[in-house]
Amino acid sequence: MTKDIQVLRTPEYKAKLSKCIHCGMCLHACPTYAVFGTEMDAPRGRIALMRAAAEGRIGPEAVKDVFSRHVLLCLACRSCESACPSGVQYSSLLEMARSVVEYNRTQGALERLLRWIGTKKMMPNLKLLKLLARGIWVYEVIGLQRLVRSFDFLLPATLRAAEGILPPVQLRFTPLGQSASPQGERRGRVFFFTGCIQEAFLAQVNEATIRVLQRNGYEVYTPPGQTCCGAAHLHLGDFESAKRLARKNIDAFLSLDDQADAVICNAGGCGLALKEYPHVLSDDASYAHRAAEFSSKVKDVNEFLHDHLNVLPTGKVPVRATYSDSCHLRHGQKITNQPRDLLKKIPGLELKELQQPDRCCGSAGVYNIVQVDTANAVLDEKMEDIAGTGAEVIVTSSTGCQMQLIAGVRRAGLKAKVMHVVELLDLSYHAADGNQNHRDEA
Ligand code: SF4
Numbered sequence: 001m002t003k004d005i006q007v008l009r010t011p012e013y014k015a016k017l018s019k020c021i022h023c024g025m026c027l028h029a030c031p032t033y034a035v036f037g038t039e040m041d042a043p044r045g046r047i048a049l050m051r052a053a054a055e056g057r058i059g060p061e062a063v064k065d066v067f068s069r070h071v072l073l074c075l076a077c078r079s080c081e082s083a084c085p086s087g088v089q090y091s092s093l094l095e096m097a098r099s100v101v102e103y104n105r106t107q108g109a110l111e112r113l114l115r116w117i118g119t120k121k122m123m124p125n126l127k128l129l130k131l132l133a134r135g136i137w138v139y140e141v142i143g144l145q146r147l148v149r150s151f152d153f154l155l156p157a158t159l160r161a162a163e164g165i166l167p168p169v170q171l172r173f174t175p176l177g178q179s180a181s182p183q184g185e186r187r188g189r190v191f192f193f194t195g196c197i198q199e200a201f202l203a204q205v206n207e208a209t210i211r212v213l214q215r216n217g218y219e220v221y222t223p224p225g226q227t228c229c230g231a232a233h234l235h236l237g238d239f240e241s242a243k244r245l246a247r248k249n250i251d252a253f254l255s256l257d258d259q260a261d262a263v264i265c266n267a268g269g270c271g272l273a274l275k276e277y278p279h280v281l282s283d284d285a286s287y288a289h290r291a292a293e294f295s296s297k298v299k300d301v302n303e304f305l306h307d308h309l310n311v312l313p314t315g316k317v318p319v320r321a322t323y324s325d326s327c328h329l330r331h332g333q334k335i336t337n338q339p340r341d342l343l344k345k346i347p348g349l350e351l352k353e354l355q356q357p358d359r360c361c362g363s364a365g366v367y368n369i370v371q372v373d374t375a376n377a378v379l380d381e382k383m384e385d386i387a388g389t390g391a392e393v394i395v396t397s398s399t400g401c402q403m404q405l406i407a408g409v410r411r412a413g414l415k416a417k418v419m420h421v422v423e424l425l426d427l428s429y430h431a432a433d434g435n436q437n438h439r440d441e442a
């Protein structure tokens with residue numbers, strides 16, 4: 001349910017707004033401020049707009065116009081939260097502002113249809129997504145994609161952007177309702193959250209995640225009945241869909257008789273959404289307790305392996321790599337050192353830091369499809385930074401970032417490969433086994 005402007009006029013919302021002391025320390029952390037250089041496209045300006053709406057200084061017309069424009073241009077990357085000395089909970093302010101924008105916005109028929117198909121029909125339905133992945137696989141292998149990309153200037157911007165982030169699809173899906181046995185000494189049991197887009201389009205990352213966990217002594221069980229985490233729905237201000245998905249995931253994971261040590265997620269954005277289920281379901285008394293229990297078990301795979309790397313990766317992976325933080329992993333989950341520490345354990349891998357590793361890549365849920373020009377400006381800045389490192393491998397830890405960076409490599413004409421941290425660990429373990437034929441070699 002999206003919200004009327006009155007939700008910005010509550011004492012709770014105003015109290016959150018009042019924590020901003022206008023110091024401006026967040027400005028240079030903000031990617032949209034870097035693109036536009038304007039106060040209204042920086043956190044402080046957006047907060048000023050929210051305050052004006054909260055205090056009734058702007059009315060419905062301005063909400064539909066200037067307020068919506070600047071709120072929708074925000075990437076929700078939370079970089080400003082990390083930079084803020086005053087503890088402003090920007091993401092929570094933005095979430096409510098977004099829902100007001102959605103409530104007041106008139107969507108075109110095409111947009112409504114695409115949203116309905118994407119977020120209501122496809123993302124919550126893994127079977128449909130896998131069917132789509134099969135279709136895209138055919139589109140890629142028969143060479144139709146090459147043809148379309150040669151003439152992509154003929155496509156509308158949104159369609160061009162959506163096509164542009166399609167990664168090479170590999171059709172190797174995770175079997176649901178099955179366990180993968182631990183290798184060597186058994187250390188425990190974990191549940192695996194596959195993600196929806198991740199499972200359909202980057203299934204090789206899920207495969208590598210399971211193998212690496214097995215290698216470290218964990219039985220990995222992938223519960224059936226799990227669904228999309230709801231992050232995209234939250235991003236679009238669709239709280240009711242996000243709540244439905246949260247309840248479904250909680251039921252899928254907590255209804256199992258034989259519980260596990262942790263629920264592992266390998267995508268920064270999905271993991272943050274799963275960890276925030278208590279907030280999402282805060283007004284649902286029947287789920288509040290279960291949401292807290294579920295979320296306390298969720299671990300990002302970097303976070304988990306950092307503390308449970310029982311088998312060192314000893315195989316050489318001689319590449320120069322750079323790590324691009326997922327915003328939701330870094331600013332949302334506060335996981336920064338763990339992926340870097342894991343990468344540094346891989347023999348032969350040279351890790352070159354970016355000038356701005358914490359700067360958003362422009363993916364931001366569906367931002368790269370709905371705000372194409374700004375997303376591309378943010379992406380171009382990121383790719384310039386990456387090119388400066390001379391990296392052959394760009395490492396990241398979230399589905400959207402991985403797809404966006406694959407598109408960025410093509411856009412910038414680089415030769416680099418984009419991989420998840422676990423894919424590199426997996427390569428190292430295989431190299432240690434002397435397996436020269438592993439299909440994902442860098
Ligand atoms: S969330 Fe990101 S894009 Fe939005 S105001 Fe904060 S730093 Fe800027």
Ligand code: SF4
Pocket residue numbers: 019020021022023024025026027043044047080083084085086087088
């Ligand atoms: S850093 Fe925090 S307190 Fe300062 S302007 Fe930005 S949001 Fe407000």
